[in-house]
Amino acid sequence: MQFSDLVEKLNLANSHSLKASSAADREITGTAPVDEATEGTISYIEGAKFAAHAATTNASALILPLDEGLQAQCSDRNIAWIAAADPRLLFAQTIGIFYQPFRPASEIHPSATIHPEAEIGENVSIGPHTVIQAKVKIGNNVCIHPNVVIYPDAVIGENTVLHANCVIHERARIGANCVIHSGAAIGSEGFGFVPTASGWVKMEQSGCTVLEEGVEVGCNSTIDRPAVGETRIGQNTKIDNLVHVGHGCQIGKNCAFAAHVGLAGGVIIGNNVILAGQVGIANQAKIGDGAIATAKAGIHSDVPAGAIVTGVPAIPHKLFLKAAAVYNRLPEMYQSLRQIQRRIDRL
C-alpha cells in the first residue's frame, strides 16, 4: 500500500486530517517494532525512551507524537511520517489495516458433539472436538475454536470468540463481542467450603458467572461462580492471563487486570480500575472507580476512588515510595539509633 493511501485510511478512521510528511510517496508493506523495522515497514514512536530510535530506525515510515523536532528529524532522514496526539492508537489502527487475525470458516465441524437441545445461531464456527451441552445458546457469528467445552445452560453472545481448550461452565452468560482465550475457565465452582469440627463441608455453587459485552479473559484465567447470586465482569473489562476472580466478585466496566491478579470472594470493584501484575485483593474489599493498584500490591481493605496504592498491605503510592526509600536505610538507621542512645546515656 502506498503511504498516501495509508494516511487516507487513517484519516477516515479518525474523522480528521492527520499531519503527515510531504516527502515522496512510498510503498508500505507491513508493520514492525521500531528497533527491528526494515525497508518498507511502518512503526511508531511514543515517549522519551523510544525517541532516540528516530535517528537509527530502518523503518520507511513512522507514526510520531505531536513533536516538531522529531518530525523534522524524520523528514531529514527521508522517513515518511504521520503525527498524532496518540501514536499508539494510530499504530493499533495501522496494524488492523495490514493484519487480519485468524478466523476459522463458519461451519460446524462433524467431530463436534452438540446436544440436540442446544440452540446454535447463524454463521457460527464450531471447531473440531468441541462439546456443547444441553440448553446452551450460541449467538450469531460466534467462533468456537477446537476442544472447547460448554456445560449446560450457558449462553454465548453474538460475535464472541472462544479460543481453544477453554471451558465455559453451567449457566455462565457471556455477552456479545467477548474473547475468551485458550484454557480459561469461566463459571467454574467457587472455592466454597465451610470449616467444621469434622473438616471442610462443601457448599454447592448454585450461582453463575456473567460477562458483559466486550469482556476479554486471558489464557488459563479462572472466573468462578458463587454459591448463590452472580460473579459479574462489567462491560469492556479486559483481563490478562492466569488471573483468578473468586466467587461473587462484582467488577465494573472498562477495568484492566494484568497477569496473575488474584481476587478473593465477594470483591467489589468500580469502573476504570487498573490492577497491575500479581495484585491480590482480600475477601469483600471494595475498590473505588478509577483506582490503580501497582504491581504486587496486597489489598486488605477498601480503596477510595481515584487512589493509587502500592505495597503489602497496600498504602498510598507516594507514601510507599518514600517508605521504600527509607527501607533501604533501615540497617543504618538502626545503628544510628543505638549510637544516639549510648550518647544520651552518657550525658
Place this chain on the structure above:
Amino acid sequence: MQFSDLVEKLNLANSHSLKASSAADREITGTAPVDEATEGTISYIEGAKFAAHAATTNASALILPLDEGLQAQCSDRNIAWIAAADPRLLFAQTIGIFYQPFRPASEIHPSATIHPEAEIGENVSIGPHTVIQAKVKIGNNVCIHPNVVIYPDAVIGENTVLHANCVIHERARIGANCVIHSGAAIGSEGFGFVPTASGWVKMEQSGCTVLEEGVEVGCNSTIDRPAVGETRIGQNTKIDNLVHVGHGCQIGKNCAFAAHVGLAGGVIIGNNVILAGQVGIANQAKIGDGAIATAKAGIHSDVPAGAIVTGVPAIPHKLFLKAAAVYNRLPEMYQSLRQIQRRIDRL
C-alpha cells in the same frame, strides 16, 4: 417447598431440633444472597458485617446466628427464620436441598478413546473426546467430563469427578470422592534440572502424585510429580485455582490453599494448615499442624504448629501488623532521627 418442610429436613441433617420462627408457614423456592434476595427465597446472615441486612432484605426466610435480637427483628418483619450456631453450614445444607450440580449420564461416549488395557468400573460417565491410556483404572461411579486426558497407569478412585480438559499424568493415584476442576494438571513432571557447566540437564521425573480421598484441586492448578518417590496431598485437603504444588511436597489432611499459592519442591505441610492467596513456600520448608499463612506471605523456613505468619520473609502475624504500621511512618522516623542527631551534635 414449605418452610416447615425445609426446617424438618435441616433438623434431620443435623440430628437435633433447630430453633425456628413460629410465623405462618410459607413457600420457599430457592436460595439467594441476602442483599439480592427476592420473595420466596431463603438466605443467611453471618457476622456483624451482614447483620444490617436483616432490616432490608426481601428474603422470605433467613438462617440466623444464635442472636435473639436478630431473631426478633426478623419475626417483626415477617421473615421466617431458623437459628443455628453455624448459619453458613446450615445454608450450605439448604443449597444442597434446592440445587443439584450437573452430572452427565452414566455412559461412555462413543468418541472417547479408551485403551483396551484400561479397566473401567461400573456406573461410570466418560464424556466425549476423553482419552484414557493403557492400564488406567477407573473406579465405580466416576464422572469424567469431556476432553479429559488420562496418561498410562493412573488410578481414579470411586465417585471422583474429573472436570473438562484436566490432565491426569502417568502413575497418578487419585483417591475416592475427589474433584479435579477444569484444566488442572495432576502428576505432571516436576521442574527437575541439574545445573552443569554446559547448561541444565533434565532429571527424569519417575515418581508419582498421590491424592488421598476427598481432595479437591481447582481449575488450572498443577500438582507435579517428583524424580523419585511421591508428591502427596492428604485426605480432604482443598486446593483452589491456579495453585502450584512442586515435586515431592507432602501435604497433610484438611488443609486449604487459596488461589495462586505456590509451593516449591519438597515442602512438608501438616494437617489443618491454611494458606491464603498468593502465599509462596520455599524448598524443603516444614509447616506445622494448624498453621496459617496470610495472603502473599513468603515462607523461607520452618513454621511451628499453630503459628500465624505474614510478610516476606514471613514473621509472626502480630509482629507484622505492628511493623507494617510503623513502615508507614518510616519517612517521618528518618527525619526525626536526623533531627535528633543534629540536636545531640550541638549539645
Place this chain on the structure above:
Amino acid sequence: MQFSDLVEKLNLANSHSLKASSAADREITGTAPVDEATEGTISYIEGAKFAAHAATTNASALILPLDEGLQAQCSDRNIAWIAAADPRLLFAQTIGIFYQPFRPASEIHPSATIHPEAEIGENVSIGPHTVIQAKVKIGNNVCIHPNVVIYPDAVIGENTVLHANCVIHERARIGANCVIHSGAAIGSEGFGFVPTASGWVKMEQSGCTVLEEGVEVGCNSTIDRPAVGETRIGQNTKIDNLVHVGHGCQIGKNCAFAAHVGLAGGVIIGNNVILAGQVGIANQAKIGDGAIATAKAGIHSDVPAGAIVTGVPAIPHKLFLKAAAVYNRLPEMYQSLRQIQRRIDRL
C-alpha cells in the same frame, strides 16, 4: 542390574572413572528418595542437610559427594556407593538408566483433525482429538499428546514433545527438542489495549512467539505474542508451571524461571538468569546475564549482570537481608525514637 554394571554405565556416561565402593556386588532394581529407600534401590546424598540419612537409609547403594567420611560410613553399613563432585547429576543419569518416560506409539490417531495443507514429518506421534490447522509444519520424531490444538502457520521442531491439552497459536515457532507441558499456551495474543476516552481499543497482535532449541514450558504457562515482532525464549531456557511471559519479551539462553513468575511486556533478560517463584518484572526492564531474583521479588528497573536481588521493589539481596532483620524491630525502634525525643526535650 548389578551395581558393578551400573557403575560401568555411569563411567561411560561421564567419560571418566568414578570412585566406587569395593564391597560385594549386589542387585539394584530402581531409584528412590534416600529417606524412603528400600532394599535393592539406589539413592543419593547431597548437602549437609541430607548427610545424616547415610546413617539410617535402607538403600542398597548411594551416590555420594567427594567426602571420605561419608564413604567410610556407607562402607561400614555395607551400602555400595559411587562418589562424584555432583551427586545430583549422577543421580539424574541413574534415573535415566532405570526409567523411560511414557512415549506414545509413532502413529497418527484417526480421530486427529489435520488440515490437508499441514506438513507432517516422519516418525511422528499425533494423539487422539488433536487439531492441526493449515500450513502447520511438524518436524520428524515430534510427539503430540491428545487434545493438543495447533493454530495455522505454527512450526514444531524435531523431537519436540507437546503434552496433552496445550495450545500452540498462529505463527509460533517452536525449536527442536522442546517440551511443552499440559495446558500451556504458546504464542497467544499479548495483552494489548490502548486506553482512550471511550475505553480500551484492542491492538491486534500480529507478531509471533519463538522458542529456540531445548526450551521447556511448564503446565498452564502462557507465552504471549506481541503486536509486532517477536517474543523469544532462548536456547535451553527452562520455564516452570503457571508462568506468564508477556508480549515482546526477549529471554536469553539457559535461564530458569520458577512457578508463578510473571513478566510484563518487553522485558529483556540475558543468559543464565534465574528467577525464583512468584517473581514479577515490570514493562521494559532489562536483567543482565547471570542475575538472580529470589522468590517474590518485584523488579521495576534494570538489574545488572550477576546481581542477586530481593524484595519489592527489588534491592541487592544482602541489603534486603539486613533491612528485613531490622523490619522486625520497627515497633521497638519507633518506641526508642519517641523515648529519646522526650529525653532530649527534657535536656
